[in-house]
Amino acid sequence: MNILIALTIVLAVTTGGHLMITLGLVRRLRAHTDLLDQLTDNTDRLLSVGTTVPAFTARTVDGDTTTGANLRHPAAVALLAVDCPHCRTNLPEFVAYIQGAGLPRDHVLAVVTTNEHTDPAARHDMLDALAPVATVVCENGTDSGVATAFDAQAFPTFYLTDPDAVITSATHAVRKLPNTTTTPTPAHH
Structure with missing residues (x-):
């Protein structure tokens, strides 16, 4: 006992x-x-809500040219770095967010930044994940025109814009973007 x-x-x-x-x-x-x-x-490293999308011109991975004027409609912008673990974590959430919002591909700009040490397979995986839902620009960290225009100081960075290309939401995490649904618009080819 x-x-x-x-x-x-x-x-x-x-x-x-x-x-x-x-x-x-x-x-x-x-x-x-x-x-x-x-x-x-922390919004210190983001463009402020109410700021007009900065002017830029960039070559997409499809070989087309895109500019800030292409964001004159409700749009989403993602600034990502392949070597950023938080970018890779947010990537599937961003793709799901875009699909859920019903934004057509030409209303979404994804800027992927690389550097000389970037793993080509990781770069390829990120570009492949974004290609179905976004116009994709891939920039080298030393020659990053779009990321520089958006004054990207931290990755990932996400913006939503209105029809006048004015930023309506700015965050470093997809989960902080407002829940939104739009009526899907046919993509223009």
Whole structure:
């Protein structure tokens, strides 16, 4: 009988210890979540809402030319870097967001930045993921006309614009973009 009582006490103490460790881990995860939210809420590195889309001209991966004037309709802009882990994390969410919003491909601009150390396979994967939903521009970090025009200081960066090419939303995380649905517009070819 004494052994049964001793085992019960050891089990209770062990369970209590595990519970305390679990509560500590949950508290730490909440603190990390708060820190990440602060980082994604930091708008110091973004163009302000109400700013007109800056002027730029760029060559798309399809060989076409695109300009800031091409964003004179409700549009989305994504500034991504292949070597940025948060960009790769946000990529599927961005694609799903665009599909859910019903924006046609020519109303979405995705700018993919690379550098001399970028893994070609990772570059290819990102471009392939974006091609069905966006007009894609791929820029070298040393020659990044669109990213420079948008004064990209941190990646990823996402903007939504109105019909006058004025920024209506700016964030570093897709989950911070407003929920929106539009009536799909036929793509112009």
